[in-house]
Amino acid sequence: MRLHVGCAMWSHRSWPGRRLPSADRLAHYASWCDAVEGNTTFYATPTRDTVTSWATQTEPAFRFVPKLPKVVTHERRLTDVDEPLRAFLDAIEPLGPRAHALWIQLPGSFAPADVPTLDRFLTRLPRSHRYAVEVRHPAFFTDDRAIRLLEATLTAASAEWIPFDTTAFFANRPTSDAERDAWTKKPRVPLRSTALTDQPIVRYLGRDDSARTVEGWQRWVDVTATWLREGRSPTMFVHTPDNAEAPALARQFHDEVRAQVPTLDALPEPIPVEPLTLF
Structure with missing residues (x-):
């Protein structure tokens, strides 16, 4: 039994590790997700x-x-x-x-x-x-x-069947440039939460406000916990319009599911990023 969590990419200008050489960024991301x-x-x-x-x-x-x-x-x-x-x-x-x-x-x-x-x-x-x-x-x-x-x-x-849940995103009008851009591009379809296999995959789009992102995924915490109890091994991808906090949010989602399913192993601690020096 395992829950995998991740994001839409492994490198972003606002993420830890952004100043690492490009060849090292995936390895650093993989310590987060x-x-x-x-x-x-x-x-x-x-x-x-x-x-x-x-x-x-x-x-x-x-x-x-x-x-x-x-x-x-x-x-x-x-x-x-x-x-x-x-x-x-x-x-x-x-x-x-x-x-x-x-x-x-x-x-x-x-x-x-x-x-x-x-x-x-x-x-x-x-x-x-x-x-x-x-x-x-x-x-x-x-x-x-x-x-x-x-x-x-x-x-x-x-x-x-991969659902792309945008219902939380479209629940309220956009409030940032990134949200306004996503508003015109992301699909607007009803929620689907039925798994066909023992390894379901979910794509979830929240908001740039992390609190609203977390509020919108509560149904998925319950669904994911149920899948785990059924013996499934799901993967959850967390998106926000700017993706600035996506790795931390993905880890938070894992923590919230683990609170319901204590037998789920915790994610490892991320690799620390050493500050750049001049010498």
């Missing part, structure tokens, strides 16, 4: 050497959830993608067990009518990886037939 989203792979497939460096900076139990390239999911919409998919799978191979699940984020235009395409795509994927799908079309959250169709397709492939 034990999972990270792989958003960068959506925009470009990294080299194997780059991915090897990620592996050497993290323990085998660390969880990466790399996102499939946009050419696969958004541009070609899961069709005729053998070449870019093969290149992606080859690139991330050095992660080994650290590649917790491959994240298939689909565009908002990917509708229930497109589920057969997803089914064919999942069927052809190698069984050496786990897969997790994020959908954004409103019908997948409001239409019972669409929900059942997607759940059946994912269950047949032993794939998870």
